[in-house]
Each structure stands twice: as structure tokens, then as C-alpha cells.
Amino acid sequence: MGSLIELVFVLGATAILTVIGIQQDVAKHRSQVLGVEGQNEAVIVKALGSWVDDNFATLLAQYQQSGNPVLTAPTLDQLHAAGNLKQAYAAGPFWGGDYVIQLAMVPDNCSADAGTCHVSYVFYPSQPYTRNGVVDVSGASQIAMAGSTSGAQFGYSSTRNPGTVFGINGAWQATNPLPGTPAAAIVATNGPDLDDGNALYIRRDGSLTWTGSQNVNGVDLHNVGSIDAQGTIAAPAVSASNVAVSNAVQTPGTLQIQNAAGSAPAPVSMGSATITGNATATGTLQAGSIAVPRSACSGTGIAGDYDGSGLMLSCQYTAGVGFIWLPIGGTxxxxxxxxxxxxxxxxxxxxxxxxxxxxxxxxxxxxxxxxxxxxxxxxxxxxxxxxxxxxxxxxxxxxxxxxxxxxx
Incomplete structure (x- = not known):
């Protein structure tokens, strides 16, 4: 009799342990599923951030043209087609609903010229996380935590204050975007620092202006097109194949034009030139052979006879005729x-x-x-x-x- 009672107790204990083990297995599996969901959402958020970086110029142009801060957001298929999302993902989470992406240009009345415009983006499932038809804040927190470990900014709403979504560790807060503001809403964003295409780096598409002086630490800039400056371009040596000066070349002393080695004066070839002071030549002055004796001219120029003989003529005024080319020594x-x-x-x-x-x-x-x-x-x-x-x-x-x- 005693042995039978003991057997009953043993069987009962075994059944209890089996149930507990099954529950633990189910809980472990559930935790793994929620972790995978959070990691998948983090991958999508990372792809969204990459897409915003790549398309910042287009988004900025849309805002400038429309004046509407609400921007056109990409779909998951578009993220995949653009290469930001490496593989196709389902349109929504396993508990139902769709993934929603929203973009906006902030702050209000931001200026592209001043570099104050940023893209704020949010990503969230359209339904709160539920378990057996009931919102599950604990499960939502597990998904948000799993997403945050991948570097994304995740948060969720709680039953105590379902109208507000709080980031992990209270890093940020935002209004619950789901209808009815239920608990267990899961939201990811680029956070309070607005890490987007207008961040710490200089955009290569030229859509943003610099907001401060730059120090390139002595490295070179190669394959530059045009350089426009409103101030001074200072350098111990400037090498150029063509230089166009629209105003003036200023020097504190004598402007010297030298050969490439800097060891001797170099010849200068130019068109018309105006010298407001004196011109001193330590070598030969050679005038062009362009003057035709007694043909019309203007000014007080000097030129050689057109036959190249070396006869020098000047533009002289003659009564009844006007200015004509005549030999400098007389007619x-x-x-x-x-x-x-x-x-x-x-x-x-x-x-x-x-x-x-x-x-x-x-x-x-x-x-x-x-x-x-x-x-x-x-x-x-x-x-x-x-x-x-x-x-x-x-x-x-x-x-x-x-x-x-x-x-x-």
C-alpha cells in the first residue's frame, strides 16, 4: 500500500516536471522568435537609414519644391530593389499587420542653405504585439531590446502610459503612432540625434553646404573641377595649366613669372595688355609685323612693317587724313x-x-x-x-x- 502511494507521488511529480519543462521550452522558443523578429526589424531599420543617406538630396529637393515636411517613404520592396535591403522580407510581423515607414523633414522651416534640415524616420508594425489576442508588453520589450542590440533606436509603449513610446533606457520618447495608442506598440527611429544624410560627414552629392571652416590636415585634393573663392587663396606655389582672372592679381612686391624649375624668368604669351605705369625691358622688345604704311590705325601704337623687314612704324595723326601708320623716322x-x-x-x-x-x-x-x-x-x-x-x-x-x- 505504501509503495503504491509512493508511486502515485512519483508519477505526479514527474507529470509536474514535464509540464514545467514543456512550459520552459515554449518560453525559450518564444523568446528566440521574439529575438529574431527584433533583429529582422533592426536590419530593415538599418537599410532604411542607408536609403535615406543615399537619397538625401532627392528628399531635400522634394521638401524645397513642395514645402511639405512629409516625405515620400520607400517600401520594403524598394529598399530591396535599391540594394539597401539585401534580401526580401515579409510585409509585416508574424502576429499580423504591416510594417509602416514614415519620413519627415525637420525641424519646421529648416533651411537647406544653412544646413539645418534633417530627415526624421520612424518604422513600426501597424499592430501592437499580442499573445493569444492580448497585448503583451513583455514580448514587445523583448523585440525592442533585440532590435536595439543591433545598433538601431527601438522603443515600445507600456500599459502605464500607452500614449507614449519610450526608447530603451529612456533614450527618447515619441507619440504612439498606432490608432487608439495601445500598449505593446513597437517603434524604431533614427533617434534624437537625427542620424541621417545631414550628419557629421560631407555629402558627396553636393546637396549640403558646409557650416564651418575645414582643415584637411595637409592632404591633397585631386581631380578638382572649378574652385570659386570669395576670399583669399593662399599658397607658397600655385601650378595651373590655365588661369582665368576676372579682377586682379595682387602682389606685395614684384610679380615674377618663372620657369617650372623656378630658376629663371619664363616667357609670357598673352593678348592685349594695359600697363598703367612704366614698362622696363632688360632684353629686346619685339613688335608684331602688322603695320601697313599709310593705312588707317587708332591710338598711338607701335608696330613693325607688315613685310617683316624690321622697319618700325607708329600710329600718327595726319591733317586731312586722320591716324595712319607712318615710319617713326619720318616719311x-x-x-x-x-x-x-x-x-x-x-x-x-x-x-x-x-x-x-x-x-x-x-x-x-x-x-x-x-x-x-x-x-x-x-x-x-x-x-x-x-x-x-x-x-x-x-x-x-x-x-x-x-x-x-x-x-x-
Whole structure:
């Protein structure tokens, strides 16, 4: 009899332990399921943050164009198609409902130019977590904790204050977004620091302006397009293949243009230049061969004869004509002297383009007949044959000086 009673007790105890073991197994399995759900939601939230970073410029443009802080949020399929979500996920949690994503530009009346705009995003299941049809705050907290361990900002609403969702460890709080503000609502966000595309880093798409001075710590910037500056660009050496200056190049001393090695002056090639002071050349000044004698010009320029002969002309005013190119030495340039007699041949000077050879005879020691007439003349247009004759047309003894010219 005693043995039978003992057996009953043993069987009863065994049954109790079995039930407890089953309950513990169920609780363990449930805890694992809730942890997986939290981790899955954290993956989606991380993908959402990455998508916001990638599309910040587009979101900012939408806000600037519409003025509406409510932004177009992506779906899970769009996150997957964009590559932010590496695999497809169900549209909602295992207890029912859908995953909801909301985006907004904050704060109110933020300025893109001032860099004060941020994207605030929230992610949450559309239904509170329930167990056997009853909201389960403990289960919601497990999901939120599991999501937070992956770096996301998760929170949940409690039965004591279901209208407010509190972040883990009270890191943040927000209004419960679910209809009726039930307990066990699970919400994830980018938190009070608004970690988004407008964060600590300089965006590579250029959608944000810098808000402070930058120190690049002596490293180089390569493959730069244009650099526009409102202040001073200071450098011990500036190397450029082309430099466009719209205002002025200022230097505290002499502006020196040197070769690449910095060891000697370098030639300068430019178009028109205006010098308001004096120009001093320690070498040769070479003017372009562009001037056509007696053609129109303007100003007081100096240029070479267009034939490249080296004859220098200046733009001179002539009464009744205006400004024209004329030789700097005058319109009649002397070239050579010759002692000549009757019948001598005088070579013509070589005249630059626009010049005409000319000759002048000056009698010196001459003898004549009673007619008392001496005729000095030339034949030809250069070279010339000199004629020194008397009134009868006969050659006379003596000599003269022939001077050749170029007339312009």
C-alpha cells in the first residue's frame, strides 16, 4: 500500500516536471522568435537609414519644391530593389499587420542653405504585439531590446502610459503612432540625434553646404573641377595649366613669372595688355609685323612693317587724313651717299614694303661754259644714271653728292 502511494507521488511529480519543462521550452522558443523578429526589424531599420543617406538630396529637393515636411517613404520592396535591403522580407510581423515607414523633414522651416534640415524616420508594425489576442508588453520589450542590440533606436509603449513610446533606457520618447495608442506598440527611429544624410560627414552629392571652416590636415585634393573663392587663396606655389582672372592679381612686391624649375624668368604669351605705369625691358622688345604704311590705325601704337623687314612704324595723326601708320623716322628715310660725276650709276636702296626709292643730287665742284647753266638730273627709277650738263646739254667736269632715300 505504501509503495503504491509512493508511486502515485512519483508519477505526479514527474507529470509536474514535464509540464514545467514543456512550459520552459515554449518560453525559450518564444523568446528566440521574439529575438529574431527584433533583429529582422533592426536590419530593415538599418537599410532604411542607408536609403535615406543615399537619397538625401532627392528628399531635400522634394521638401524645397513642395514645402511639405512629409516625405515620400520607400517600401520594403524598394529598399530591396535599391540594394539597401539585401534580401526580401515579409510585409509585416508574424502576429499580423504591416510594417509602416514614415519620413519627415525637420525641424519646421529648416533651411537647406544653412544646413539645418534633417530627415526624421520612424518604422513600426501597424499592430501592437499580442499573445493569444492580448497585448503583451513583455514580448514587445523583448523585440525592442533585440532590435536595439543591433545598433538601431527601438522603443515600445507600456500599459502605464500607452500614449507614449519610450526608447530603451529612456533614450527618447515619441507619440504612439498606432490608432487608439495601445500598449505593446513597437517603434524604431533614427533617434534624437537625427542620424541621417545631414550628419557629421560631407555629402558627396553636393546637396549640403558646409557650416564651418575645414582643415584637411595637409592632404591633397585631386581631380578638382572649378574652385570659386570669395576670399583669399593662399599658397607658397600655385601650378595651373590655365588661369582665368576676372579682377586682379595682387602682389606685395614684384610679380615674377618663372620657369617650372623656378630658376629663371619664363616667357609670357598673352593678348592685349594695359600697363598703367612704366614698362622696363632688360632684353629686346619685339613688335608684331602688322603695320601697313599709310593705312588707317587708332591710338598711338607701335608696330613693325607688315613685310617683316624690321622697319618700325607708329600710329600718327595726319591733317586731312586722320591716324595712319607712318615710319617713326619720318616719311622720307635717308639710306646712302655717293660721290658722282656725269654718267655715274647710283644703285637704288632696298625699301621696305610701302616705300618708294628716291635720289637727291647736290652739286659740289663743277665747271661750266659761258651759258652759266648747270643741270643735275637722273635717268631711270633706280638704279639711276646721273647727268651733269651745261646749258647746251653737254656734260661738264666736276662732281656731286647723290643721296638715296625711301619715301613713304
Amino acid at each position: 622720307t628715310l635717308r639710306y646712302a651717299y655717293y660721290n658722282v660725276a656725269n654718267g655715274s650709276v647710283v644703285p637704288a636702296p632696298w625699301c621696305p614694303a610701302g616705300g618708294i626709292p628716291a635720289i637727291l643730287l647736290d652739286g659740289q665742284g663743277l665747271y661750266t661754259d659761258p651759258t652759266a647753266t648747270i643741270n643735275l638730273g637722273t635717268q631711270g627709277a633706280g638704279p639711276w644714271t646721273v647727268t651733269i650738263t651745261n646749258g647746251s646739254g653737254a656734260g661738264v667736269q666736276g662732281w656731286a653728292v647723290a643721296t638715296t632715300y625711301c619715301e613713304f
